[in-house]
Amino acid sequence: MAITRHEVLHVAKLARLELSEDEIERLTGELGAILEAVSKVSELDLSDVPPTSHPLELVNTLGSADPGEDEPRPSLPLDVAFANAPAREGDLFKVPPTA
């Protein structure tokens, strides 16, 4: 199940990874091989098998034991919220422009 260079570039864009030419070449080969291996799953006819999203069959019945009680808890103090921030202006996180 080869993956084309074009697909690699498309996926890299979706994942916001700026790959070097080296990486693009290497990944095209590696991903092709891995996809080949994992495509094995399509050998099976699982049309009447439901997908698993959770290993335990937990559900939220909105009962009183549900932890999502609408009671406010203290938020982070400003200097803590910004403790790891790469760039800050005033009390806002600063980033290069989106446009």
Added chain:
Amino acid sequence: MSIDTLRLTAEDALGLLERKEVSGAELHRAYLKAVAERDHELHCYLRTVEDAQGESVPIALKDVISTKGVETTAGSKILAGYVPVFDATVAARCRDVGLPVIGKTNTDEFAMGSSTENSAYGPSHNPWNPERVPGGSGGGTAAAVSGGLAPWGLGSDTGGSIKQPSALCGNVGLRPTYGTVSRYGVVAFASSLDQVGPVAKNVRDCARLYSIIAGKDAADPTTVDVPTVELPQAESLSGLRIGVPKEMNEAEGIEPGVTAAVQKAIELARELGADVAECELPRSVEYGLACYYLIAPAEASSNLARYDGVRYGLRVDADTYYEMVERTRDAGFGDEPKRRIMLGTYALSAGYYEAYYGQAQKVRTLIAREHAAAFETFDLLVSPTSPTVAFKLGEKAADPLAMYLSDLLTIPSCMAGLPGLNVPCGLSEGLPVGLQLIGPQLSENTLFRAGHALERALEFDPVPERLR
């Protein structure tokens, strides 16, 4: 008194503390000293914690576990310098019972790997033979416990990252039932598979540590209540029905030395009174790897999207936001995370979702059903944990698929959310062989009981020969 960190178990340490033969601070210092003297050879630790905040048995924490005020990198450059402002629930629970942290242990980057060679900070080494890998992703913790640099520790397991290093290093590691240990504060790799678990020198210590960290957490809605943990004592296995899945024990790629050691352990189980019989998991092994290597990267590709240079971690400056994000991620992520992010993004993308991710989630149901069927007849299933003993550093690093095969036997039960215990059962070529015990959901006590009895009978010395 002199503390033999190579031999000391957590239970021993608790005894010393209780009898006041040693203080918590002394114990902590002893391990720090051992680390200072010998970790240059093993590189288990990424950093140590100098002040002992607790009076009980010191512990090593895998560097995917957030520790408030202590740098946490998940083995990645993209989190270099990142200091969490909160504790993971498991770290808080350890702190609450007074376990001082020795340090944060090395890990494959974002817990992705089977050898710790994917750590951006250099690999760890196997204490039995430093030219060999300690396994991964939690090689740091396993090597520390076996290398006398920690009495016990916490790791995380997604597809075998606790069990496999424990097998390669010769100690006891538990991958708990999914949902019994909180993931809050644990750097996420694959949300429906990640679990934090204990690593220790013996089964009783492992059980004790599990009881400290396990249990429902309001901060993690995917957790459940757990049965009270019983520290195992019995040394007989009578009444226990043990299944030996053909596909797991006869899979291609299992070294003969591994098979031999595991067979001996299974024989021993019979002698201890267990009913042992062959069983089948027709498709779980054959399709397990493919299933895992679709689901885990897919969830990972989403979980790793938050590393964008905006609020924490590495930032590579650029003229625009998107350039900044792209360059930061390219510079900050190593090859394996990049591979998995790409794979996962592809598997979820438009037009491919049904064939890849969608289909894999169905295979997952199949695997769960096969195991459930086996557990109608058996209490436990056994197999080797790893197809091989510890391989040489660099041996598989260049071939991702070869590396993935290390998880062939640990992965299937992970897909079903089942608990698994590694118990060292012998040596092959002078390197440890691990026996994997798998149980149904919430069967940790059965695993501990069986593991303990086997351990007592096997008399495996967990201290590496070259260090004795």
Added chain:
Amino acid sequence: MSTVPWEPVVGLEIHVQLKTRTKMFCRCANGFGGGENTQTCPVCLGYPGALPVANRRAIEWTIKLGLALDCEIASNAVFARKNYFYPDLPKGYQISQYDLPSCTNGKILVPTPLRDHEVGIVRAHLEEDAAKTTHVGGRTGRIGGADYSLVDFNRGGTPLVEIVTGPDIHSSEEARRFLQLLRQTIVELGISDAEMEKGTLRVDANVSVRPAGSSELRTRCELKNMNSFRFVAQGIDAEVKRQIGLYEAGGQVVQETYDFDAATGDLTARRSKEEADDYRYFPEPDLVPVEPSTELIEQLRAEVPESPARRIRRIEEELDLDRAVVLVTGGLDRLWQATVAAGADRVAAANVIANRLAGVDGAAVEPAELAKLVEARDRIPRAALDEALAKVAAPGFSADPYLAQEAVSDIAELEPVVARILEANPGQVAAYKGGKEGLLGYFVGQVMKETGGKANARAVSDLVREKLQ
């Protein structure tokens, strides 16, 4: 010139910010509070290892809204991740709902003179709001574009209900009516203030046109950036006009997203992306499916008041559509019902309430007292009635003091005044006799002025009419 009649085809996408006390997936306080970034925590900042905990009240309120919109409530609803990158999205994904939303297949009946216009509610689902990004500066050398952007994560994580209608709206006026009813439904549930100016209600429109009478669905364009119902209507009109112009000139409509500038009436296309976003939705593994029991759903259903649309239809049967719409949308229908129950004439009470009590809090008025005023409206002096109605919502109001006053109905007293007024206004008299019957009100008003509001308006009116026959 239009050769073929065209029909607008409009679907609306509405986002409602719920006024829960805490955010959707963490327990930071929700709503305007302190300064920037003071309502944040590891969860809503997307720190490594943070996990979402769903706000139970937000889910219940979403179900209630679904019930009020006649939706089917899912017995199994699943949160899903919508993956994309933007500075205001800390996790790199938004937790939303995708193919298993909480509410589907509902409707709002928008009453119109011809028929109830049914606007389908395709779905209503729950999600978290993004944070707020502001763009700063703009170097002169750069064409459009800021110097940098700043992010405030306070808003990030606020619970949002997204409501999607079918392409069932066919004029800007319908859109406006629909939105008014929707907004009122939401406000009466107490789950949001739903104010567009404040951003607690946001509306985007999907607009296309088609030849009237056909049922095809042509390419549609999305309109954004309208922050009042009036601007939504204007935007729809502008876009409809633009599309018709395109088709009639032989062109095609290309799918675009436009910002509507209400001040200039301009539609500006957003910078088109190279390719459509692929959000790679998958079920959120950190949250378990929501499975409300039938008991809970029935309990919530019992708490949902009768919708405005329903009330309009019901009251219309006793009055007429226009009065029903005014009463219900003014929030005064319950007062009207109670006043009628207290003995007032249906139509008279509707007129008094609709004309004189707009903006008054209906719940503050004692219906029995209002009924007395309605009954006495012709009998007591105009000034007395005005004063009474101005004070009717005050606590402890009693109509009795005002009822004691009698308007002057004595013909002997009124006749000279009427004669004086008619004499003083020969021009208006001639006009009235020439057909301008509306001038009756003018004459009556002049008499009322002369008598300081003490005359009985009805009696005056009869007298004037008689005199001018």
